[in-house]
Amino acid sequence: MPELLLLRELPRYEMLQEKAKRYPDLDAGAVEATLVLMRVASDVLEGFGAHFARNGISQGRYMVLMMLDRPCVSNGMLPSEIADKLGVTRATVTGLLDGLEKDGFISRQMHPEDRRAFCIELTGKGRDFLADLLPEHYRRIAGLMAHLDDDERRQLVGLLSKVSRGQNAMHDENWTPDTN
Amino acid sequence: MPELLLLRELPRYEMLQEKAKRYPDLDAGAVEATLVLMRVASDVLEGFGAHFARNGISQGRYMVLMMLDRPCVSNGMLPSEIADKLGVTRATVTGLLDGLEKDGFISRQMHPEDRRAFCIELTGKGRDFLADLLPEHYRRIAGLMAHLDDDERRQLVGLLSKVSRGQNAMHDENWTPDTN
DNA sequence: AGCATATAGTTAGGAGGCTTACTATTTACA
DNA sequence: TGTAAATAGTAAGCCTCCTAACTATATGCT
Numbered sequence: 001m002p003e004l005l006l007l008r009e010l011p012r013y014e015m016l017q018e019k020a021k022r023y024p025d026l027d028a029g030a031v032e033a034t035l036v037l038m039r040v041a042s043d044v045l046e047g048f049g050a051h052f053a054r055n056g057i058s059q060g061r062y063m064v065l066m067m068l069d070r071p072c073v074s075n076g077m078l079p080s081e082i083a084d085k086l087g088v089t090r091a092t093v094t095g096l097l098d099g100l101e102k103d104g105f106i107s108r109q110m111h112p113e114d115r116r117a118f119c120i121e122l123t124g125k126g127r128d129f130l131a132d133l134l135p136e137h138y139r140r141i142a143g144l145m146a147h148l149d150d151d152e153r154r155q156l157v158g159l160l161s162k163v164s165r166g167q168n169a170m171h172d173e174n175w176t177p178d179t180n
Numbered sequence: 181m182p183e184l185l186l187l188r189e190l191p192r193y194e195m196l197q198e199k200a201k202r203y204p205d206l207d208a209g210a211v212e213a214t215l216v217l218m219r220v221a222s223d224v225l226e227g228f229g230a231h232f233a234r235n236g237i238s239q240g241r242y243m244v245l246m247m248l249d250r251p252c253v254s255n256g257m258l259p260s261e262i263a264d265k266l267g268v269t270r271a272t273v274t275g276l277l278d279g280l281e282k283d284g285f286i287s288r289q290m291h292p293e294d295r296r297a298f299c300i301e302l303t304g305k306g307r308d309f310l311a312d313l314l315p316e317h318y319r320r321i322a323g324l325m326a327h328l329d330d331d332e333r334r335q336l337v338g339l340l341s342k343v344s345r346g347q348n349a350m351h352d353e354n355w356t357p358d359t360n
Numbered sequence: 361a362g363c364a365t366a367t368a369g370t371t372a373g374g375a376g377g378c379t380t381a382c383t384a385t386t387t388a389c390a
Numbered sequence: 391t392g393t394a395a396a397t398a399g400t401a402a403g404c405c406t407c408c409t410a411a412c413t414a415t416a417t418g419c420t
Contacts, residue, residue: 018251025318030325033333034224040340041221043347044214060406071198080368092407094370116368116415138205143350145210147342153213156343159336160220162327167223170323238376260398272377274400279376296385296398 010035037163044144051140055133056103060088060096062133065105068122069130076109076119105129190215217343224324231320235313236283240268240276242313245285248302249310256289256299285309 011019016028045059052062063086068077083093097120100106105126111117145153196208225239232242243266248257263273277300280286285306291297325333 015250023314023318025315025322027318027322027325029330029333030322031318033325033328033336034321036337036340037217038221038224040344040347041218043344044218047347047350058406070195078368089408090369091371091409095406111368114368114416116413118369134203135205138203138207138211140350141214142205142207142210144343144346145207145213146346146349148213148339148346150209152339152342153209155335156213156339157216159328159332159339160216162332163324163336164220164223166324166326166328167220167227169326170227170320240376258398269378270399271379271401275376291398294386294398298399 010039047140047144048137051137052133055129057129057133058096058099060086060092061100061105064093064096064100065122065126065130068106068120069127076121078111078117079120080117082120100126190219227320227324228317231317232313235309237309237313238276238279240266240272241280241285244273244276244280245302245306245310248286248300249307256301258291258297259300260297262300280306 010032013028013032016026016031020026020028049059052059057065064082067073067082067085079093079097080090082097083090086093097106097108101108103125104123107121107123109119109121111119148156190212193208193212196206196211200206200208229239232239237245244262247253247262247265259273259277260270262277263270266273277286277288281288283305284303287301287303289299289301291299328336
């Protein structure tokens with residue numbers, strides 16, 4: 001279930017420095033940090049995915065269920081709302097909902113005001129499924145961070161936020177590598 | 181190109197604490213750190229993917245080319261070797277190589293000693309392609325880490341390594357008699 | 361009011377992973 | 391030496407995501 005295609009073993013730092021001779025733009029420290037980040041994220045994702053798969057669900061379907069399980073969602077959600085919050089297309093949501101509906105975890109209700117739309121609601125079965133699934137999922141997350149104390153977790157979040165700022169700076173429309 | 185299905189906006193800390201009442205195993209700090217980690221990794225991956233896509237290549241094909249471009253690979257690689265190092269199945273590698281061969285970036289040569297096997301080699305065109313692609317890729321990585329100084333990068337790598345230890349511990353925990 | 365445009369959701373088909381099952385060759389060993 | 395098991399690579403078919411094109415309904419402008 002590896003969702004990311006990455007090297008199993010990361011290149012050594014000396015290897016990167018070697019490569020930097022051919023590519024002057026290569027910043028060995030930055031590449032190393034990025035590779036570690038992606039490697040860890042990939043492993044975490046794979047771990048979650050394995051747990052979900054054992055329970056017969058995909059990451060995408062899990063996200064939809066979690067979205068519907070929030071207390072602020074009392075009268076269901078529109079598929080388009082789900083798509084927006086998940087950052088995927090409506091077509092993808094249609095597929096996810098098809099699967100979840102077939103499993104009996106959600107239901108499509110007529111929308112009272114807009115005849116184009118549906119209200120998606122979590123069924124009792126869906127709620128029960130989450131109640132079964134989540135305790136272990138949360139224990140896995142706690143285990144993941146078990147070696148970091150509160151202060152280190154905050155540091156990690158802070159450093160990742162700086163990475164995110166770097167990412168966003170690049171995402172800006174007229175970003176070009178040499179303006180930064 | 182989002183490879184990971186995640187919430188666009190992460191839940192607030194108070195939301196997590198609220199949920200922790202229903203699920204005692206939920207450690208709000210751990211969940212928050214995990215979500216930030218996955219969110220950032222997903223954004224980074226999407227950024228890379230966008231650059232690759234503009235150049236008509238996928239993450240997987242990129243990894244194969246990079247693997248073949250190392251100085252230690254002088255006489256090509258076996259597809260099975262590529263699969264092992266990438267952590268994907270041979271069938272997947274077959275597909276990646278089909279695409280790369282069609283584009284003229286790699287060639288399948290007869291193996292001199294084993295008639296079942298091929299030597300996969302980077303062509304001149306493949307090498308040129310990388311020489312075009314990589315400078316911007318490396319500039320993107322440098323931009324990503326632009327807001328972290330050397331010390332912070334080391335801290336980040338250190339903290340991520342602790343997360344990795346947690347992940348590995350979990351993997352061991354998951355050990356069951358029939359997986360052995 | 362009437363028509364153009366926008367929006368909700370679905371369908372169809374594509375790409376890139378995966379698993380499973382297959383063929384061809386090599387290796388091990390009785 | 392002969393045969394069983396291991397290994398290299400491929401093929402077929404599934405899953406989940408995507409984009410593009412489509413139907414039905416709602417909205418907005420004149």
